[in-house]
Amino acid sequence: xxxxxxxxxxxxxxxxxxxxxxxxxxxxxxxxxxxxxxxxxxxxxxxxxxxxxxxxxxxxxxxxxxxxxxxxxxxxxxxxxxxxxxxxxxxxxxxxxxxxxxxxxxxxxxxxxxxxxxxxxxxxxxxxxxxxxxxxxxxxxxxxxxxxxxxxxxxxxxxxxxxxxxxxxxxxxxxxxxxxxxxxxxxxxxxxxxxxxxxxxxxxxxxxxxxxxxxxxxxxxxxxxxxxxxxxxxxxxxxxxxxxxxxxxxxxxxxxxxxxxxxxxxxxxxxxxxxxxxxxxxxxxxxxxxxxxxxxxxxxxxxxxxxxxxxxxxxxxxxxxxxxxxxxxxxxxxxxxxxxxxxxxxxxxxxxxxxxxxxxxxxxxxxxxxxxxxxxxxxxxxxxxxxxxxxxxxxxxxxxxxxxxxxxxxxxxxxxxxxxxxxxxxxxxxxxxxxxxxxxxxxxxxxxxxxxxxxxxxxxxxxxxxxxxxxxxxxxxxxxxxxxxxxxxxxxxxxxxxxxxxxxxxxxxxxxxxxxxxxxxxxxxxxxxxxxxxxxxxxxxxxxxxxxxxxxxxxxxxxxxxxxxxxxxxxxxxxxxxxxxxxxxxxxxxxxxxxxxxxxxxxxxxxxxxxxxxxxxxxxxxxxxxxxxxxxxxxxxxxxxxxxxxxxxxxxxxxxxxxxxxxxxxxxxxxxxxxxxxxxxxxxxxxxxxxxxxxxxxxxxxxxx
Numbered sequence: 001x002x003x004x005x006x007x008x009x010x011x012x013x014x015x016x017x018x019x020x021x022x023x024x025x026x027x028x029x030x031x032x033x034x035x036x037x038x039x040x041x042x043x044x045x046x047x048x049x050x051x052x053x054x055x056x057x058x059x060x061x062x063x064x065x066x067x068x069x070x071x072x073x074x075x076x077x078x079x080x081x082x083x084x085x086x087x088x089x090x091x092x093x094x095x096x097x098x099x100x101x102x103x104x105x106x107x108x109x110x111x112x113x114x115x116x117x118x119x120x121x122x123x124x125x126x127x128x129x130x131x132x133x134x135x136x137x138x139x140x141x142x143x144x145x146x147x148x149x150x151x152x153x154x155x156x157x158x159x160x161x162x163x164x165x166x167x168x169x170x171x172x173x174x175x176x177x178x179x180x181x182x183x184x185x186x187x188x189x190x191x192x193x194x195x196x197x198x199x200x201x202x203x204x205x206x207x208x209x210x211x212x213x214x215x216x217x218x219x220x221x222x223x224x225x226x227x228x229x230x231x232x233x234x235x236x237x238x239x240x241x242x243x244x245x246x247x248x249x250x251x252x253x254x255x256x257x258x259x260x261x262x263x264x265x266x267x268x269x270x271x272x273x274x275x276x277x278x279x280x281x282x283x284x285x286x287x288x289x290x291x292x293x294x295x296x297x298x299x300x301x302x303x304x305x306x307x308x309x310x311x312x313x314x315x316x317x318x319x320x321x322x323x324x325x326x327x328x329x330x331x332x333x334x335x336x337x338x339x340x341x342x343x344x345x346x347x348x349x350x351x352x353x354x355x356x357x358x359x360x361x362x363x364x365x366x367x368x369x370x371x372x373x374x375x376x377x378x379x380x381x382x383x384x385x386x387x388x389x390x391x392x393x394x395x396x397x398x399x400x401x402x403x404x405x406x407x408x409x410x411x412x413x414x415x416x417x418x419x420x421x422x423x424x425x426x427x428x429x430x431x432x433x434x435x436x437x438x439x440x441x442x443x444x445x446x447x448x449x450x451x452x453x454x455x456x457x458x459x460x461x462x463x464x465x466x467x468x469x470x471x472x473x474x475x476x477x478x479x480x481x482x483x484x485x486x487x488x489x490x491x492x493x494x495x496x497x498x499x500x501x502x503x504x505x506x507x508x509x510x511x512x513x514x515x516x517x518x519x520x521x522x523x524x525x526x527x528x529x530x531x532x533x534x535x536x537x538x539x540x541x542x543x544x545x546x547x548x549x550x551x552x553x554x555x556x557x558x559x560x561x562x563x564x565x566x567x568x569x570x571x572x573x574x575x576x577x578x579x580x581x582x583x584x585x586x587x588x589x590x591x592x593x594x595x596x597x598x599x600x601x602x603x604x605x606x607x608x609x610x611x612x613x614x615x616x617x618x619x620x621x622x623x624x625x626x627x628x629x630x631x632x633x634x635x636x637x638x639x640x641x642x643x644x645x646x647x648x649x650x651x652x653x654x655x656x657x658x659x660x661x662x663x664x665x666x667x668x669x670x671x672x673x674x675x676x677x678x679x680x681x682x683x684x685x686x687x688x689x690x691x692x693x694x695x696x697x698x699x700x701x702x703x704x705x
Contacts, residue, residue, distance in 0.1 A: 041224065042224055042226060043225070043682065044226075044229070044246045045228045045229070045248065046229045046237045046240040046241075046245070046249070047207075047230060047231070048062050048063065048230075048231065048234060052186075052189070053067065053186060053201070054173070054184050055067045055068075055070070055071045055189075055192075056126055056127055056130065056170070056183070057133055057184055058134075059134055062234065065693045065694050066694070067171070068171075069226070069694055069697065070192035070194045070197065070198060070209070071193060071194050072192075072193050073168065073170050073172060074102065074172065075166070075168050075169050076692065076695075077169060077689055077692065079269070079688065079689050079695075080321065080323035080324065080325075081270075081615075081617070081689060082323075083166045083169060087104055087172060087216075089151075090102075091165070093164055093645065097160035097644025097645060098156065098157050098161070099154055100157075101152075101154050102117075102155065103151055104116070104153075105151075106216060107193060108193070108216070110191045110193065110198075110212060111177075111191050113174075113176060115193055116150050116175075117147040117153035118175050119173070120145060120147075120153055121147055122173070122175035122179060123170070123172045123173050123175075124139050124142055124145050124155075125145075126178070128142075135170040138167045138170055138616070139167075139170075141158050141167065142156070142158070142167075143156045143158045155168070160641065160643065162646065162648060162649045163616050166616045167616055169615060174191055174193075177189070194212065194215075195212055195215050195223075196211060196226060197209065197212045203230055206227060206229045208226070208227060209225060209227075211225060219698060224698075224700060226697070229246065237249055238251060241264075241677055247678065248678045248684075249676070249677050250674060250677075252674075252675070253312070256675060263679065264680060265678045265679075265680055266677060267684070268312070268674070269673065269675075269676065269688040270322060270323070270671055271674035272321065272612055272691075273611075273613075273671065274611045274613050274669075274670070275313070275566075275567070275570075275609070275610035275670065276319070276611075276668050276669055277574070277607070277608055277666060277669065278604075278609060279292055279295065279664070279666055279667070280602050280604055280606070280607070281627075281630075282602050284354035284356055284357075285350065285550070286605060288349070289663060289664060290345070290347040292663070292664035293334070293341075294344035294345045294348075294581060294583070295578065296334045297334060297335065297336065297338070297340040297341040297344060297581075298338060298341040298577050298581035298583065299574055299578070299667060300336045301333065301336060301669070304574075304669060305669065307569070308567075309570070309669070309670075312673040313669060313673070314671045315669075315670040316670050317333055317660065317661060318619055318623070318653060318657055318668065319613055319619050319623070320613065320617050320653070321617075322670070324617055325646065326646070326649050327653065328650065328653065328657060331657045331661070332661075333661055333668070342581060342582070345551075345581070349542075350542050350547060351540060351541055352540060352542055356542075359556075361557050361603050551582070551583065552582075552584070555584045555585060556578070557585070557588050557604055557605045558571045558574055558585055558587050558605065558608065559598050559599075559606070559607045560590070560608040561589075561592060561609075562590060562591060563591070567608040568587070571587040571608045574606065575587060585606070588604075610669075615691055618640060619637075619653070623637055626665075626666050627660070630663075630665060632663070633659060633660070633665065637656070639652050674688075674690055676688055676693065682702065683701050683703045683704075684699065684700050685699040
């Protein structure tokens with residue numbers, strides 16, 4: 001009996017323990033199911049730890065992309081980088097381009113208050129008072145914002161503004177929330193006006209964005225809420241996608257291999273990194289149009305795009321996006337033809353006052369700087385563009401540096417991704433601002449003279465007597481006027497002697513002799529003047545033989561950043577192309593600082609480099625850096641600031657395209673593609689641009705696969 005009781009007790013305990021365990025397992029499974037459900041019901045994103053969530057003062061790209069979902073501007077850029085209305089119901093630009101009248105849509109802030117013209121005026125004032133705002137340059141031309149009603153306003157400009165709408169793409173902030181407060185106060189910046197609103201925010205738990213059901217535009221019923229995780233840096237932003245903890249991120253070509261598997265979709269889109277080949281006209285040989293035409297004809301631009309850039313470039317002739325309303329795609333570039341290159345070489349004419357020099361680039365900071373056409377260069381990859389500080393509405397920036405695509409950054413006046421400094425004059429280019437000052441490039445470059453030989457001259461004279469007389473005069477004086485006067489004196493003496501000998505003849509014969517003598521004198525004078533002009537002309541320009549000899553004696557220097565594999569490959573292709581046309585060249589690999597110095601001091605012949613196109617498609621700064629000191633181009637560029645409407649800009653840009661191609665001022669490669677990595681668990685239909693990378697994310701739905 002006791003034994004039976006003991007067994008019963010043991011079984012009861014076992015069942016109790018087993019029951020508890022089963023409950024725990026059930027709860028754990030339920031918890032896992034709940035987590036999976038949460039994950040599948042929300043889009044997962046990641047950002048660096050923000051220093052602020054105010055959209056006007058933030059300078060981090062990953063944070064910017066999220067804030068673009070929370071805040072709208074008056075206008076926005078679509079997938080073709082053209083400005084279209086956002087908060088604006090209708091607008092009208094004055095005929096002189098100095099004002100724009102705006103009527104706002106019936107839109108609300110996330111707290112339910114209406115968006116008013118006062119909010120727009122407050123936003124412009126806030127940007128103007130924050131010099132470090134990445135949008136500050138957008139309001140520099142605004143003289144005043146006149147509020148004429150709750151939804152009506154007029155923005156007046158100091159000067160004509162053909163890019164008025166592009167200048168008004170900055171986000172609008174709430175006057176009610178921020179007036180009189182610290183503009184970077186977190187709580188005051190939680191109220192936006194976009195398609196998503198901030199439900200919660202903490203540095204530990206991240207940000208939860210929920211769909212704004214009261215949004216003024218259509219919202220898909222299937223729109224998903226968003227979890228935004230906060231991670232330490234840009235590298236971690238990319239890694240979270242690889243670890244399936246985040247659903248999408250922008251990546252560069254060097255990161256693509258990490259995502260080329262069946263878990264991810266790689267969406268390619270036209271970015272804003274523009275590459276070109278510069279031709280340095282401070283070299284007298286390259287200042288010659290026909291020599292430049294020979295170079296441009298010799299270089300196979302299509303092959304460079306296809307092989308150097310693996311086809312991931314949208315071909316354009318000037319630094320604007322290929323689908324921009326300001327670009328004219330029908331204008332054809334110069335034909336690639338070695339035969340044409342040889343013809344242009346024969347037409348070269350260079351003044352002897354210009355010393356032909358060979359450029360030397362001092363860049364001995366790293367081994368194997370100079371490479372021949374067979375070398376591939378250093379293919380070091382860059383990190384993802386999600387890292388570092390960057391900003392959407394950038395002015396043009398030169399990105400002649402590293403292999404990573406340039407991120408949107410604070411406007412710096414036409415600089416390269418190799419250099420984060422610069423001014424409004426077009427900036428410098430070449431490399432990152434860091435590094436040893438002695439680590440690359442020369443301050444001015446060095447040159448050596450290639451002197452022409454006198455025995456290559458082939459001066460032609462009318463007669464041997466003329467030649468002898470001219471050589472005698474040339475030995476006494478270099479002044480052609482003096483030489484002419486010597487002949488005039490000799491001719492007058494001959495005429496006077498003829499008159500003396502004719503004293504015994506009658507008056508009529510004397511008159512005939514005088515006329516004859518005068519005619520002879522004039523004939524000699526004309527002949528001497530012509531021959532003198534020939535000599536002067538022949539001595540002014542190098543002969544074809546001299547030019548050919550000089551070209552054979554020099555090697556053009558092609559500088560390129562060693563860390564950009566696409567550009568290094570392109571530079572080596574150029575060497576092979578030029579060789580077929582009888583032009584010697586070599587690649588000089590530089591680090592970022594070396595590129596800075598060489599480009600700034602123009603110690604190069606050709607340079608494979610690039611720029612980051614601004615959200616405002618004014619090409620003035622980039623073009624003045626690509627082709628400095630060309631009077632014809634400068635005249636056309638000066639017309640841009642006087643344009644007051646879209647049609648005028650289109651015409652000016654088309655004229656600039658034609659002019660640059662005709663004069664062979666540089667070689668445009670095109671605008672490079674960028675990439676968005678998306679977890680295949682999502683089906684996406686959003687169309688992308690580089691200023692608003694999550695644009696259309698509300699269209700994402702869970703994939704059925």
